[in-house]
Amino acid sequence: MAPCLPLVILLMIHSVYGQSDSSLSYSPLHICALNDSTVKMKCTFTYPGYYIMKVFWTKGAVIKGEEIPDLSEDPEYSHRLQYLEDTHWYTTIKLSHVNQKDEDNYYCSFITDQYKWIGDPGMTLTVTDLQVESPERVTEGDSVNLRCKSSCALTDRATFIWYRNSQPLTERRDRNNELLLQSVRREDSGRYSCAVDGHTHISPDVQLNVMYPPVNPVISISPSGVIVEGDSVTLSCISDSNPPAEISWIKGGHILISGRICSFSKISSDDSGEYKCKSINKHGEKYSAVVLNVMYPPKSVSVFISPSGVIVEGDSVTLNCISDSNPPALNFSWFKGGTIVGSGIIYSISKISSDDSGEYKCKSINEHGEKYSAVTLNVMYPPKNVLVSVSGEIVDGDSVTLSCSSDSNPPALNFSWFKENETSAVGSGQSFSALQSGRFYCQARNQHGSQRSDTVTVTVHHGAGRNVIVITAASGGLFIIIIFITILFIIQRKVMNRRSAIHEYENDDPSAGSYTALDLRTRSSDQYNTLTTVHPRPAVHQSGSSEYENVSPHNKSPR
Incomplete structure (x- = not known):
């Protein structure tokens, strides 16, 4: 009650020297205050002819006959209400931290020596919150108008402050409670709120959702560095867009898989190539290219x-x-x-x-x-190293067979036999039978060329009822072989003729000679291999002499 004491004294003085007319007014009649703000209420009055004992503020309707409550004595207001000025013609109070419960009619009240009086019509207090009004969705490039509004017109001339994500917008202030964003960008997305300069109250946040197509997607490869066949590889695609984009992977014009990840458990060389990450939403699409180089x-x-x-x-x-x-x-x-x-x-x-x-x-x-x-x-070449060889055993009365061989690729299939100094072939094929004496050679041929062999000499001897065939060749080794065969043939013929002569003598009279009983077939061939054909002679008629003299077992030549 201490603040009211000076007022009572002043009113007493005023009542003595008061004027004849009385009046009461409020300034202002209506107050629109922000929640949690501070308001001032002023009452101006004159009341002559009465002794004013007390002036105070009250609120709400007063029931006739009941006590008029004093706000300064109300526990809800005692710590928030303060009398600022009191004179003999006005009084002012300050009410802080106003809220929705404070909305009401407020009055100046008087107690005189005659009666209690409330000054009509009173003052109206309305408490309001700030709200940001914004479109739900905007597209990049649009113009956007944000409005900071309240449920009533603020009494004070308010200067508005705007915040994005709780940060002031470069100290931007707009007196007309509007924020204009021309050609909005994706960076303008965020939580917007507003406040009145000089007040702590800030409006609730409102999300501004700026829609935009995908920007260039970013592709990452794991593991990074060299990729070797058989490795496990993962491709990841990240794309910035609003709303979030759908992701798909493309290779060679074909969609491989949908989703942010494209993985290979065991990558192969066939997986090398360009991969595209396609990012798409309803506002557009973007591609990013990456090349997988599999070693x-x-x-x-x-x-x-x-x-x-x-x-x-x-x-x-x-x-x-x-x-x-x-x-x-x-x-x-x-x-x-x-x-x-x-x-x-x-x-x-x-x-x-x-x-x-x-x-x-x-x-x-x-x-x-x-x-x-x-x-x-496979190197092809014409015949070379053409050789003639003897085939089979030379027998009396038979021909000798000559064979032709060569080294060639492909093998020679064409063989021709020639007699020296004759232009026409005397035979064909890999083998040739020689029936007469002469100098012979063979010629081998394939599709790449031909070559002739060295000349081979064949000599046929006619006599003693038999033919002796002697073969010589220009090459030394073949000549020795042919001579050896010829010697064997002659020895064989001598042995056969010798046997025929011995049998002839066995058929004569046993007394005709001392060797008529000799059977050469029972003797070793080593002892008689030098025998030649025995031709009988006429007997020598000398007294006391035999048909043969001085014949030893190893020398049966006649005397």
């Missing part, structure tokens, strides 16, 4: 022969090694029969020979492995 050791190694087709002795031949690998193989080696013969992607033979025939291997190497590929060179 792998050489495979599908191939060797190509140039020229292709038939290779003939004397040709120039090139072997080319082609390898599928990543990175490309830079180390190539060439092998023949386990022996390294060259290096590099190309192996060349300037004038190929039959000795160059065989299997060649190309070895391809990169840092991830190696692989071989083989090819066979």
Whole structure:
């Protein structure tokens, strides 16, 4: 009650010197205050002719006959209500931290020596909150108008402050409670709120949702670095868009999978290539390209022969090694029969020979492995080393068979026999029967050429009821063989003739000679292998002499 004491004294003085007219007014009649703000209420009055004992503020309707409550004595207001000024013609109070419960009519009240009086019509207090009014969705590029509004017009001339995500918008203030965003961007998305300058009250947040198409998606590869065939690889796609975009993976124009992740449990070289991440929403779409470069050791190694087709002795031949690998193989080696013969992607033979025939291997190497590929060179060449040989045993009255052989690729199938100094062939085929003396040779031929053998001399001797065939050749080895066969043939013929002569003598009179009982068949051939054909002589008629004299077992020549 201390604040009211000076007022009572002043009113007493005023009542003595008061004017004849009385009046009462409020300033203002209506107050619209922000929740949790502070308001001031002022009452101006004159009341002559009465002794004013007390002036105070009250609120709400007062029932006749009941006590008029004093706000300063109300526990709800005693700590928030403060009398600012009291004179003999006005009084002012300040009410802080107003809220919705404070909305009511407020009055100046008087107690005189005559009666209690409430000054009508009173003052109206309305408490309001701030609200941000914003469209629910906007599209990037649109113009947006945000409004900070209240349920009543604020009494004070308010200056508004705007916040995005609880941060002031560069101290931006708008007196007309509106915030204009021209050509809104995705960066303008966020939580917006407003406040009145000088007041602590801030409106609840309102979300501004700016829609926009996907920006360029970002692709990441795990693991990063070199990818080797057989590794486990994951592709991830991140795209900024509103609303969130649908993600799909494309390779070679075909959709592989939908979703943010594309994974390979065991990646292969076939998985190499360009992958696209497609990000799409209703406002647009975007692509991002990434290339998977899968490393792998050489495979599908191939060797190509140039020229292709038939290779003939004397040709120039090139072997080319082609390898599928990543990175490309830079180390190539060439092998023949386990022996390294060259290096590099190309192996060349300037004038190929039959000795160059065989299997060649190309070895391809990169840092991830190696692989071989083989090819066979089949060198064609005309006949060479043509030789004539004797086939079978030479028998009296028979012909001798000569055989022709050669080294060639493909094998010679055409053989011709010639007698020296004659232009026409005397025979064909790999074998030839010689019936007469002469100098003979064979000629072998394939599709790449021909070659003739050395000349072989065949000599046929006619006499003693038999033919002796002697074969000689220009080459020394064959000549010795033929001579040896001829000697054996002569010895055989002598032995057969000798046997015939011995049997002839066995049929004569046993007394005709001392050797008529000799059976040569029972003797060792070593003892009699020098016997020649025995021809009988007429008996020598000398007294006391035998038909044969001085005959030893090893010398049966007649005297």
